[in-house]
Amino acid sequence: MSRQSISAASSSRDEKTGKTVNIVNDRGYANEVDILDEDADLFDSEEIRKPVSQGHASEEIGKPVNIVNDRVASDDSGKTVSQGYDRVPSDDSDILDEDADLFDSEEIRKPVSQGYTSEEIGKPVSQGYASDNSKEIGKTVPQGYDRVPSDDSGKTGNIVNDRVISKEIGKTVSIVNDRGYANEADILDEDADLFDLLNYEVPYHCGTSLGSIGGNLYKIRDDSVRPRRFLGTDDEDGINAILSDHDGHSLHEIIDEGDPLRPFIDFDLPQETLDAIKPKLTRNNVVNILVRAFSKTCKEVFPEWDKNTLSLASSSDAKKISIHVSTTGMRLKKISQAAVFTELVRRKLPEGLRGRGIIDNIAKKQSFSLRILGSPKYNEETNEHVREKKAVQPKDGTVYNFMLRAPNDESPVADSPLLVVPEISPMIQRPETCETTHAEFELVERLLKETKIEGYNLSYPADNKLGIFPLTRVSPSHCPLCDREHTCENAYITQNKNSYSFHCYRADQEKQPGMRKPSLKLTFSETPLKREIKLPIPDKLDRPRITDPNDNFVWWDLIEMCASKKSFTRNEAYNAIQATIACIAKKIRIWVLKHKNPDGELYFDIGNELNIGNWSIKIIELGDSPIKLKTLIENADDKCLITYADINFLPYPPNVVPPKNEFFNLFLGFLAKPVAEINKEIMEPILWHVKNVICNGDERLNEYIWNWWAFLVQKPNKKPHSILVLKSALQQCGKNIISDFIGDKVLGPNHHFATSDLGKILGKFNSPLQGRKLITLNETGMSSGDWHRFNLRLKDLITTGKVDVERKGLETLRINDFSAFMITSNHDAPIKIDIGDARTVCFDVSARCRGNFAYFNRLAKVLDHHDAPGVVMRYLLNRDLSEYLPQDIPSTKMKVETMRDQLPNPIRFIIDHISPWDLDRVERPTCNVLYQKYTEWCGDNGEKPFTSNILGKKFSQIGVERKRASSGKREWCYVLDRSKIVAKLRESVGDIEEFSDVPQSDLENETAEIPVFNIPEKRDESYQAKILMASTSDTSAVNEPPQIIKSAVARPKSEHVINPEPSQTSGKDKEREERLRKKAIELGEDPVKFITITDEDKRESITFRYRMEGDARMCEYARGEDEDPREHMEMTVRERLIGEEIIRRKFEDEGETSSWLDTDEEWKKVITILQENGMMW
Secondary structure (H helix, E strand, O other), X not given: OOOOOOOOOOOOOOOOOOOOEOEEEOOEEOOOEOOOOOOOOHHHOOOOOOOOOOXXXXXXXXXXXXXXXXXXXXXXXXXEEEOOOOOOOOOOOOOOOOOOOHHHOXXXXXXXXXXXXXXXXXXXXXXXXXXXXEOOOOOEEOOOOOOOOOOOOOOOOOEEOOEEEOOOOOOEEEOOEOOEOOOOOOOOOOOOOHHHHHOOOOXXXXXXXXXXXXXXXXXXXXXXXXXXXXXXXXXXXXXXXXXXXXXXXXXXXEEEOOOOEOOEEEEEEEHHHHHHOOOOOOHHHHHHHHHHHHHHHHHHHOOOOOHHHEEEEEOOEOOEEEEEEEEOOOEEOOHHHHHHHHHHHHHOOOHHHOOOOOEOOHHHOOEEEEEOOOOOEEEOOOOEEEOOOEEEEOOOOOHHHOOOOOOOOOOOEOOOHHHOOOOOOOOOOOOOOOOOOHHHHHHHHXXXXXXXXXXXXXXXXXXXXXXXXXXXXXXXXXXXXXOEEEOOOOEEEEEOOOOEEEEEHHHHHHOOOOOXXXXXXXXXXXXXXXXXXXXXXXXXXXXXXXXXXXOOOOHXXXXXXXXXXXXXXHHHHHHHHHHHEEEEOOOOOEEEEEEEOOOOOEEEEEEOOOOOOOOEEEEHHHOOEEEEHHHHHHHHHHOOXXXXXXXXXXXXXXXXXXXXXXXXXXOOOOOOOOOOOOOHHHHHHHHHHHHHHHOOOOHHHHHHHHHHHHHHHHOOOOOOOOEEXXXXXXXXXXXXXXXXXXXXXXXXXXXXXEEOOOHHHHOXXXXXXXXXXXXXXXXXXXXXXXXXXXXXXXXXHHHOOEEEEOOOOOOOEEEEXXXXXXXXXXXXXXXXXXXXXXXXXXXXXXXXXXXXXXXXXXXXXXXXXXOHHHHHHHHHHHOOOOOOOOOOOOOOHHXXXXXXXXXXXXXXXXXXXXXXXXXXXXXXXXXXXXXXXXXXXXXXXXXXXXXXXXXXXXXXOOOOEEEEOOOOOOOEEEEEEHHHXXXXXXXXXXXXXXXXXXXXXXOOOOOOEEOOOOEEOOOOHHHHHHHHHHXXXXXXXXXXXXXXXXXXXXXXXXXXXXXXXXXXXXHHHHHHHHHHHHHHHHOOOOHHHHHOOOHHHHHHHHHHHHHHHHHHHHHHHHHHOOOOHHHHOOOOHHHHHHHHHHHHHHHHHOOOOOOHHHHOHHHHHHHHHHHHOOOOO
């Protein structure tokens, strides 16, 4: 069976008879239509003047019609008709008889109306969706997608997938509609079975709008043709057919809501933007930074992710870096999670690479497209194809390695709390040229019903005719513009700035020249408020957005929606309200608003009144009419969208889905998100400072404080029931630097409160207590009167799980309280510790680093690293608390001395009095004599003496008995039994120095190198001044003596950093050093500078492996492009060799004789690639 294509502008000659009719309309090219047998003559037909409608084959042999560019030529020689709304003479058309001349016709310009098919001469048939083609003359048959055989033998009026079969045997014609190109017509021979044709299936579908292929699993857009073509299929064969048929075109994979998709990054960086970034970055720097951020995010959301599944494609040129990064190793559940993934990657990039135009988060849209591998970009201005998208990793990957939804993709779907998203994206603005929303479509339907315009089917606007809603006639009805009954005329709706209008095509044709097209403005008879009340209740979000710590949409964003004067759907408006405001159903309603401070930190504002002025918001379903925001909020409250039974504080650990309940949760989640792996270069300096400075080398305290901090995040709904007291005799010792970091950057400012005013916590108005996990009381030092007022209240807060929060003008709230307390001070007695205390842990902070500005500057840089909060959070979550009891408090010398100093002065008098005695000495002084000595002691120590009666009661607390004297005299005496008194004191206070069996000398730390930074702890003034000058210079890393970091491995339990002695250079070190010197000479560089390891080298070694792997990938890419690999390298040869040396020495210092540098097969491949390209030794 032969198939031939035809031109759009001319007809084609039948090979047998030369009598062929070509059908072409404004929507595409038709296929050949062969009607005449070999003996038929087009001009022999007696019924030549019978008109036939567009798109259908003649129902009798020899009655074809030629349709070109919306103009219809008559079958009668010389009789043409104009098709469409404007009647214009036909273009020249050749009816292919060698002697015939179309222009010989006398009736060349006689018009015939469009849209009717003559089934008998002069008998028109209405064309529509209900009925269309006659099965026999004068009989209609339903048109649709079901295959219905003709009642008349060999004749069918069945339309299947845009193909119309002629009603006589062997006469088939293809119809072109608005969904794409028609299929080729099959001309049946006399033995052909009609149903063989009906069962014919195309490999893919084609259309001019996304809706025309909406049911297909895989959707592709072809940008190289106009109008754009949309191609849809359901299997891999269809995709292959599309790629083959459209080879060289600009093809885009379309992603809409539905099945899971692979995570991806669409990265575009103009060269001029790259040149402006400071500090300077190369193109290789940028690509490797992007790949590292992507890989790190994959590990965070899916720890089992395999880095070998990374896919990297590039369409970069000299003007722009254009990179697409994805992976075949995991998928995300939906588009909104892909948007969250993109934001997680963006946060890991340097500031200069975070611009919205650089990383285009196209996944924030309901649907988006991404160019397919091997496809060029189509430049509409120059009509050229440029910048083909090529594979970088894997180099030999197929299209399916780079598709976001590939056939037969069985990769796991990540399920991480980091990907939790709100029900809708925060405030997605609809651009002026966006596609029509479902809400707008429903609005137009209601307007038609309100104005009683009937008899039409409403359709969405076409992509190239935005704002015009087609109305297709389905039944006769009255036209309000023409004021008469219409049976077949179509109409349309136009969208104006703030309204919609009805138009009729018949009325447009009949308008007078120079007059405007007649229209009818569509309006509602009711006010927007009444219509809003009648509309269905908006959807309530499954999980509240307002308490979602990852949702940064706040009250001000809602106000900006109102101020923008743009229109929003009801769901958008009510979702924004649910994201920013809550109402507590108390006797007097309490309103909660979600805000964001200038630092981007979320917080809640609570009040009894809601003063929002006259803000209003335009709602699409209400015809873009504005409605007051206050009205919408009250509706949301009435329909329980934002209503809660009460307020409470219900914290939960990281990576746990927030619990659902009827209470408004004040907990906004912890600020830090745990990283996948602990970076030892960040963690080790922190561990060293805590152990050696805060804990003063005491391993018991070091273990306790890390478990105490871990308890706050692992079990946030419990109180530790203990308080930490950090005291240093001098200022600037570093007692606050770590606690402030954990409070503000790990827990977050919402859940940490630091103050030196105890009244804010222990006073009447105590709202700062609300929703806290850590409260730090700084530099406290109160008089005995203050302690008398506040001490009992503080004890209560340490142990009680509920708190009454009182605000000015508001009802008292009783909520959960899981706060833990820390006190930092320079005073000797920062807190009152009672005898027998089991709540207070005391730390005597070391002054070993006091005044060491270089040390604290470097520690601050570590804490300021963007990964530091996540590293510490991961460390805290990794700690084993199975045997940890917060009440199992280690006793310290500081605590004993503090309790001793706060003992009543009668007890302190006894301690001083008996401390010089022998262990078993007992005395019985009379009460008067001992009281006299007590008053003298008080005078010497500036103490106020108690009365004699109270003195006896105080003595009884430590086992001093009052008895009658044995001499027979009527005198009373005290029995001072040293061993008994000491036992009582040890039982209640601890091992007091005066009675200790262990020497209680102060712990003195020897002057030594601080191992994490290799900085001497104590220096003379001249050297200290030198360090201060160097630390403020841009070349500080050069001025300071280069050292190797000697760091220990951070472990989750108690095996923390030790103070290693500086090791001597081993034989292996010397051998490698000599080899580095030779390499320096070979490269023409200074050997001394080449082998000197600087601080910058140490910092760069953190990302050593990622950078090396990136350079190896670029070597492969350059080799495939026949380019010089050196032009694509991020690292220098020295950086590679020195980086390896730093890593190797670290493992050796930790006692490891073998590491991944020697055993990892993937690493060996990286080294081999670099070595082969001259990038190593």
